[in-house]
Amino acid sequence: xxxxxxxxxxxxxxxxxxxxxxxxxxxxxxxxxxxxxxxxxxxxxxxxxxxxxxxxxxxxxxxxxxxxxxxxxxxxxxxxxxxxxxxxxxxxxxxxxxxxxxxxxxxxxxxxxxxxxxxxxxxxxxxxxxxxxxxxxxxxxxxxxxxxxxxxxxxxxxxxxxxxxxxxxxxxxxxxxxxxxxxxxxxxxxxxxxxxxxxxxxxxxxxxxxxxxxxxxxxxxxxxxxxxxxxxxxxxxxxxxxxxxxxxxxxxxxxxxxxxxxxxxxxxxxxxxxxxxxxxxxxxxxxxxxxxxxxxxxxxxxxxxxxxxxxxx
Amino acid sequence: xxxxxxxxxxxxxxxxxxxxxxxxxxxxxxxxxxxxxxxxxxxxxxxxxxxxxxxxxxxxxxxxxxxxxxxxxxxxxxxxxxxxxxxxxxxxxxxxxxxxxxxxxxxxxxxxxxxxxxxxxxxxxxxxxxxxxxxxxxxxxxxxxxxxxxxxxxxxxxxxxxxxxxxxxxxxxxxxxxxxxxxxxxxxxxxxxxxxxxxxxxxxxxxxxxxxxxxxxxxxxxxxxxxxxxxxxxxxxxxxxxxxxxxxxxxxxxxxxxxxxxxxxxxxxxxxxxxxxxxxxxxxxxxxxxxxxxxxxxxxxxxxxxxxxxxxxxxxxxxxxxxxxxxxxxxxxxxxxxxxxxxxxxxxxxxxxxxxxxxxxxxxxxxxxxxxxxxxxxxxxxxxxxxxxxxxxxxxxxxxxxxxxxxxxxxxxxxxxxxxxxxxxxxxxxxxxxxxxxxxxxxxxxxxxxxxxxxxxxxxxxxxxxxxxxxxxxxxxxxxxxxxxxxxxxxxxxxxxxxxxxxxxxxxxxxxxxxxxxxxxxxxxxxxxxxxxxxxxxxxxxxxxxxxxxxxxxxxxxxxxxxxxxxxxxxxxxxxxxxxxxxxxxxxxxxxxxxxxxxxxxxxxxxxxxxxxxxx
Numbered sequence: 001x002x003x004x005x006x007x008x009x010x011x012x013x014x015x016x017x018x019x020x021x022x023x024x025x026x027x028x029x030x031x032x033x034x035x036x037x038x039x040x041x042x043x044x045x046x047x048x049x050x051x052x053x054x055x056x057x058x059x060x061x062x063x064x065x066x067x068x069x070x071x072x073x074x075x076x077x078x079x080x081x082x083x084x085x086x087x088x089x090x091x092x093x094x095x096x097x098x099x100x101x102x103x104x105x106x107x108x109x110x111x112x113x114x115x116x117x118x119x120x121x122x123x124x125x126x127x128x129x130x131x132x133x134x135x136x137x138x139x140x141x142x143x144x145x146x147x148x149x150x151x152x153x154x155x156x157x158x159x160x161x162x163x164x165x166x167x168x169x170x171x172x173x174x175x176x177x178x179x180x181x182x183x184x185x186x187x188x189x190x191x192x193x194x195x196x197x198x199x200x201x202x203x204x205x206x207x208x209x210x211x212x213x214x215x216x217x218x219x220x221x222x223x224x225x226x227x228x229x230x231x232x233x234x235x236x237x238x239x240x241x242x243x244x245x246x247x248x249x250x251x252x253x254x255x256x257x258x259x260x261x262x263x264x265x266x267x268x269x270x271x272x273x274x275x276x277x278x279x280x281x282x283x284x285x286x287x288x289x290x291x292x293x294x295x296x297x298x299x300x301x302x303x304x305x306x307x308x309x310x311x312x313x
Numbered sequence: 314x315x316x317x318x319x320x321x322x323x324x325x326x327x328x329x330x331x332x333x334x335x336x337x338x339x340x341x342x343x344x345x346x347x348x349x350x351x352x353x354x355x356x357x358x359x360x361x362x363x364x365x366x367x368x369x370x371x372x373x374x375x376x377x378x379x380x381x382x383x384x385x386x387x388x389x390x391x392x393x394x395x396x397x398x399x400x401x402x403x404x405x406x407x408x409x410x411x412x413x414x415x416x417x418x419x420x421x422x423x424x425x426x427x428x429x430x431x432x433x434x435x436x437x438x439x440x441x442x443x444x445x446x447x448x449x450x451x452x453x454x455x456x457x458x459x460x461x462x463x464x465x466x467x468x469x470x471x472x473x474x475x476x477x478x479x480x481x482x483x484x485x486x487x488x489x490x491x492x493x494x495x496x497x498x499x500x501x502x503x504x505x506x507x508x509x510x511x512x513x514x515x516x517x518x519x520x521x522x523x524x525x526x527x528x529x530x531x532x533x534x535x536x537x538x539x540x541x542x543x544x545x546x547x548x549x550x551x552x553x554x555x556x557x558x559x560x561x562x563x564x565x566x567x568x569x570x571x572x573x574x575x576x577x578x579x580x581x582x583x584x585x586x587x588x589x590x591x592x593x594x595x596x597x598x599x600x601x602x603x604x605x606x607x608x609x610x611x612x613x614x615x616x617x618x619x620x621x622x623x624x625x626x627x628x629x630x631x632x633x634x635x636x637x638x639x640x641x642x643x644x645x646x647x648x649x650x651x652x653x654x655x656x657x658x659x660x661x662x663x664x665x666x667x668x669x670x671x672x673x674x675x676x677x678x679x680x681x682x683x684x685x686x687x688x689x690x691x692x693x694x695x696x697x698x699x700x701x702x703x704x705x706x707x708x709x710x711x712x713x714x715x716x717x718x719x720x721x722x723x724x725x726x727x728x729x730x731x732x733x734x735x736x737x738x739x740x741x742x743x744x745x746x747x748x749x750x751x752x753x754x755x756x757x758x759x760x761x762x763x764x765x766x767x768x769x770x771x772x773x774x775x776x777x778x779x780x781x782x783x784x785x786x787x788x789x790x791x792x793x794x795x796x797x798x799x800x801x802x803x804x805x806x807x808x809x810x811x812x813x814x815x816x817x818x819x820x821x822x823x824x825x826x827x828x829x830x831x832x833x834x835x836x837x838x839x840x841x842x843x844x845x846x847x848x849x850x851x852x853x854x855x856x857x858x859x860x861x862x863x864x865x866x867x868x869x870x871x872x873x874x875x876x877x878x879x880x881x882x883x884x885x886x887x888x889x890x891x892x893x894x895x896x897x898x899x900x901x902x903x904x905x906x907x908x909x910x911x912x913x914x915x916x917x918x919x920x921x922x923x924x925x926x927x928x929x
Contacts, residue, residue: 015445022442027458124701140585142534144541145574148560152567210742213698218757218808219730222722228756232747244444251447255538259560269450270542273457281457288450296445307747308792 001304008300012293019289020072020282024065027278027285028057037276038081055081068282077286078279080272087283090268095287097166097264100180101256102249102291105187110242113192114231117199121207122226131196138193144255147186151259154182164261183256190252191245198241202234209233235306243299247292330519333594340590343583350580354400363391365398365550374566383572386558396572399550406467406551407532411525413471418478419521423509425479426486437483440476448473452539461546463536470535474528481524485517519595526588530581537577552577625669626888628878644816644848645672645695649708650718652690652699652872661706665690665872668708670850672816677842677849679863679880681856681895687872688852692818694718695850696735697725713815731761734814736838738821740801744793750777750804751789754811761812776807780837799830803837810841817842820852835861856896860884868892 028034035052036043043051052058056067068078077087120131154160161182167175206212207230215225254266261267265284272280334340353360362382369389377384383392425433448470455469489495489512498508533552539545540553547554552573559570652665665687672678680688693699695710697717710717712733717725729735737743745753754773758764764772770789777785780803788796788804796804802822809817819838823831839862842849851863859866859880867877868891876889887893 015442018442019446023454027454136585136589137582140530140582141578142537142581144538145578148556148570148574152563152570156563156567207701210737210739211745213693214735214737214743214805214808215745215753215757216698216726217696217729217733217735219726219761219812220757221726224760229745229747233745247445247447251449254447254449254453255542258542269453270544273453273544276457278457281454285446285450285454288446292445309746309794 004304005301008297012297016289016293020286023285024068024282025061027282028064029061034278072286077283080277080280082275082277087279090280091265091283091287094263094265094268097262098253098257098266100169101183101187101253101264102246104180104184105191105249106242106246108184109188109191109195113195113199117196117203118226120200121203135193135196138189143186143190143252144259146189147183147256147259150182150186166262183260183262186256187249187252191249194245195238195241199234199238202237203230206230206233232306236303239299239303243296246295250288250291330591330594334590337590337594339586340594343587343590346579346583347587350400351404353397354404357397357401361394361397363394365390365395374562384566384568386569387562392569392572395550395555396576399552399555402463402549403533403536403552406463406536407529409464410467410471410474410532411529413468414474414478414528415521415525417472418475419482421475422479422482423486423513426483427490427505427509427513436479440479443473444476448535449538456544461544463546463549463551466539467532467536470532474532477524477528478521481520482517485520486513489513489516523588523591526584526591530584533577534581625874626876628882642674643671644674644713646711647695647708650691650694650705650710651707652694652703653706654702663706663872665694668874670867672848672850674815674848675846676865677851677863679859679866680850680852680869681854681859681866682869683854686869688869689820692820692850692852695818696729696733730757731812732814733816733818734809734812736806736809736817736819736822739825740798740805741793743805744801746793750791750793754808757808758811772811776811780807799826799834802826802834806837810845813845814847816848818850823858838862868895
């Protein structure tokens, strides 16, 4: 088990390293004359050169990268080119907002999906058909359209929730819940649609397994076999699809944060993108990649716990 | 980032998929909707009432009027005209992403799947990398560097989408690469290029088309998302930028956001439904195989029904020489049992008809017949564990005075395990791979007997030792994949007898095992049966096993009983032609030997080696 954890950990670190390296090289090499863009088109060539040397952009790319990497390892991701703020502070202060949304949506989606999928897979018949049909719709409609619909219905017309803003969970749980509920619903719907399909499929497969009959023949009730054995066996594929969905949720959060005016990673990403503030964009990439790697690691460990064979392979 | 886990049919469309879709309501409507949207976009210059970029101060946020059918946006531009022209750009952008994704993904998948090698591992690793980051974050980063170009963004997104095709094509190709017809083509000297073109592309075509409908929807959505964030090219109208404008003015002109949302929603739903309809149609075209199998079952049951009049050969009890056990009280009396499967069309396919079976306490009763004769179905119906769709259609199953056919599921749960136990055929698939052997042994004992965990553990270890497992402690802590098939079968036997049942149903308990292990497992069964004085129903197709273990035997064919009686009588004096056939088949290869004498009944120490030795 320790070797399994260690191996997953190492591959996660490698993935993080590769993503950030590729991102750095593309961001800094592909931009043309970065210094010129910062100082503006009317500035003199001398100002451009000065800016470039201030930012260290006149050094070879590899040297710049090495410099960035060694600093990044100590937690220093540089400063914004436009407002001079530390990138690491900007990113970490926003991670919690995005994580609130994405983790909240993941957990809610996982729970609801399992309930619906069990219903569809065990009952079959019309319940199954309804679930299938609604699932197709949930999968098809882009998440941000759902978010727009929720805002106009619940926040603008019914006024049940505030349309915008964010209250940290440390300030007030109620306030936090009120500000993240709609965004989380908007994010979860598409996720639920996909996960239900997967879990339903693997549940139906698992229900057909021989051991289900044998366990029932040993005197266990059908429900007990479903909840203790079938669900656990269907859990592997479900977790795999949840890992994929989680990455999609991180992307969806960028747009949903914009709609609900939540100060998350997506918001600085959008702001930095339109300005061309490369260090901040790089910071967002690092944070996103780190979240993905950590969540994948957690899901891998859960896979190992669910399926003893995974630990060995 | 892109969910490619949806299973796609891998068979090429034989009849024109397009023509079949027209007859599928969902498919036809989706195609109609998409055709209208596409046509409206193409004809935008003709249909539009205004220049989509023409701003007008007078009509800022104008309401719907004859001049502006759907009103005007925050710059006074006509919403209807912009919707039409936006269709051009949004669809073209999505198509660009699709073309890039197909070009990279399909080529990569074909090469990696067909040739394998370093390219295979490199591209698999690369797709994993591409899918590790959310697409929109990559697009944002790209936008920071290259500026607001929709075409460039969509090309990059095409690259990000390519893993969806790569994985699909790769899976299809590796599946057919080793098919015989591909081997044959290779042997007959066709070039790789022609093999890929002729044999592999046809397999890949249909799934790629289905995937494309999904991918197109995803591309339209992500492009709209990017434009919605205000990161797109402001000079061209797109549905996403219209959404952005509408959202900014959500309070002032709530309908502004409605139109682009509606178009986007309808297009995305139509594309997904189209993909689903295509998949359904392709799956339906593969249907006949299934239907033929069902047809065979119906024919079988019709045949069985026709034979229903012909009574089974019933041999009387042999009073002399019979074991005392076999003369014991009746434990199970199955009368006139029928088992049927409900078909989607409302009819019922009968697989077991008018079966009768009597098992006495302490008796081993063989249930013999070829595959499909209904013996396993009979066994499952006694346990009331028929596969989904199956049910007891008639007759009674009286076990120790209670008709099991009439018990509720809850009452039946109390009978299973504690009173009637079951040993399956295939040991490995009957253990839950996710739990240790010990936990699987303890759980039913704790439920059925209501004992503590410590007590259950003690009993489980004792049981493992009893069924001849050399290191009970080690096996107790092992997972099913860590033990051999023979061990697994011993574990299952231990589980079956753990609650000391009165009746044990063993469904071909040795079929999946090596010959040497078979004999050991049979010995074990015999020992346990002797010790616990259980009634046993031994389902088998092997008369060698019957001779070795059984007191009585019932022969089944096509869902009905053809002959039943004490085992020795059947061996000596089989009447029904089918029984004779089975016996001949078993004894064919054996050395000739004299007829069994009346006192040569197989004894429990296995002295009847002449019969046990001929197990196939």
